[in-house]
Amino acid sequence: MILKNNEYFIQDFKISDLAIEYGSPLYVYDGNVIEEKVRRLKNAFSEINMKIKYACKANTNISILKLMKNLGVELDVVSPQELQLGLIAGFLPDNITFTSSGVGFDEIEDSVENGVIVNIDNLPTLEKFGKKYGNSQPVLIRIRPNVEGGGNQKISTGHKDSKFGIAIEQVDQILALQQKYDLNIVGIHQHTGSDIKDGSTFVEVANVVFEFAKSFKNLKYIDLGGGFKVPYKKGDHETDMEDLGEKLSAAFKKFCEEYGKDLELWFEPGKYLVSECGILLATANVVKENPGKTLIGLNTGLNHLIRPMMYDAYHKVINVSNTSENLQKYNVVGYICETDDIAKDRSLSAASDGDIFAILNAGAYGFTMASNYNSRLKPAEVLIYKNQKYLIRERQTLQDIINKQILIDFNYET
Numbered sequence: 268m269i270l271k272n273n274e275y276f277i278q279d280f281k282i283s284d285l286a287i288e289y290g291s292p293l294y295v296y297d298g299n300v301i302e303e304k305v306r307r308l309k310n311a312f313s314e315i316n317m318k319i320k321y322a323c324k325a326n327t328n329i330s331i332l333k334l335m336k337n338l339g340v341e342l343d344v345v346s347p348q349e350l351q352l353g354l355i356a357g358f359l360p361d362n363i364t365f366t367s368s369g370v371g372f373d374e375i376e377d378s379v380e381n382g383v384i385v386n387i388d389n390l391p392t393l394e395k396f397g398k399k400y401g402n403s404q405p406v407l408i409r410i411r412p413n414v415e416g417g418g419n420q421k422i423s424t425g426h427k428d429s430k431f432g433i434a435i436e437q438v439d440q441i442l443a444l445q446q447k448y449d450l451n452i453v454g455i456h457q458h459t460g461s462d463i464k465d466g467s468t469f470v471e472v473a474n475v476v477f478e479f480a481k482s483f484k485n486l487k488y489i490d491l492g493g494g495f496k497v498p499y500k501k502g503d504h505e506t507d508m509e510d511l512g513e514k515l516s517a518a519f520k521k522f523c524e525e526y527g528k529d530l531e532l533w534f535e536p537g538k539y540l541v542s543e544c545g546i547l548l549a550t551a552n553v554v555k556e557n558p559g560k561t562l563i564g565l566n567t568g569l570n571h572l573i574r575p576m577m578y579d580a581y582h583k584v585i586n587v588s589n590t591s592e593n594l595q596k597y598n599v600v601g602y603i604c605e606t607d608d609i610a611k612d613r614s615l616s617a618a619s620d621g622d623i624f625a626i627l628n629a630g631a632y633g634f635t636m637a638s639n640y641n642s643r644l645k646p647a648e649v650l651i652y653k654n655q656k657y658l659i660r661e662r663q664t665l666q667d668i669i670n671k672q673i674l675i676d677f678n679y680e681t
């Protein structure tokens with residue numbers, strides 16, 4: 268979003284006009300921002316053979332997936348449904364990875380049948396895989412490097428007590444299964460967590476993975492997962508991509524030399540690619556003077572954006588209708604019938620009923636985590652790319668909530 272003559276814009280479109288045209292609440296994504304993120308990540312790793320596998324659970328709108336494909340990005344999926352969305356968006360099975368986390372074996376089979384490579388995160392499943400497929404299908408192994416990373420306990424996945432991956436201490440068991448079934452292990456994967464602040468965590472993890480990988484002879488890929496940190500507010504730390512690219516590329520080249528072969532390095536960014544591209548627009552239903560703090564009640568809430576309540580995530584909020592410097596302190600809350608904080612104790616331009624608010628960093632884990640709680644409808648989504656605007660999902664209707672319900676009439680005498 269940019270501010271020009273007291274109006275906020277995305278490219279040439281006035282935010283306030285978008286809210287009028289499509290109504291609110293409304294998710295709006297800036298495709299140019301996604302393009303810039305992809306470019307920056309590719310540039311940072313231009314020295315090595317790096318592939319971006321977009322972790323699409325962050326935002327699975329099919330038009331976003333198609334844009335990613337157009338930008339030369341590949342896909343990481345975590346469910347059969349995401350896999351199908353990827354295929355619908357036009358990705359080739361070869362360009363999709365199914366990263367499983369304790370899924371049923373039928374989902375592994377589904378993935379193989381679709382020609383999509385799987386990433387296995389536990390020994391019993393690896394054994395089943397070996398029994399069924401032997402060396403006929405390539406496979407990646409998800410390991411747990413026992414490194415602490417991630418901005419919040421709920422999004423930290425690489426530490427010793429995490430449910431994710433096969434513990435690196437179990438390398439001998441993996442090798443035994445490889446021998447028993449002649450497994451074609453082509454890649455080692457790890458994902459340490461989300462919102463990893465410190466680039467050195469990536470390098471530390473990479474070195475653990477590289478060391479581990481040396482026990483496997485037929486590798487083609489090293490997959491270091493996602494988790495790059497994005498800024499949420501002014502002065503916030505973000506992963507320094509150029510610096511990380513330089514350090515990791517050097518470490519990777521050295522590893523390839525020692526390994527005796529040039530491998531591909533994969534990343535699976537979700538948030539990094541789409542968090543900053545998105546805003547959630549909402550309208551103030553009520554501005555409520557309270558003896559402590561004035562509340563702004565929006566026509567959205569944890570049903571549309573659960574991150575503040577789930578992870579204590581910080582989302583910057585802007586009053587789009589009033590750009591004056593006359594700031595006041597507010598708590599911004601949602602309309603769901605339970606505690607529903609969106610932003611606490613913020614200095615915002617004076618608010619009135621009907622003002623339009625933009626909640627920033629809403630492109631990742633926004634719509635994909637939205638629900639119909641309180642039987643409210645999910646918002647519409649709009650994509651703006653190269654100065655064109657596209658409605659990429661209609662607002663839900665009541666019918667969407669009723670669909671699939673089977674109505675039973677009870678005519679019992681009471």
Ligand SMILES: *Cc1c(COP(=O)(O)O)cnc(C)c1O
Nearest residue numbers: 322458461493494535536537538
């Ligand atoms: C969620 C997830 C990612 C993406 O994490 P971000 O923090 O959004 O970059 C990558 N890989 C796997 C396996 C994931 O589960």
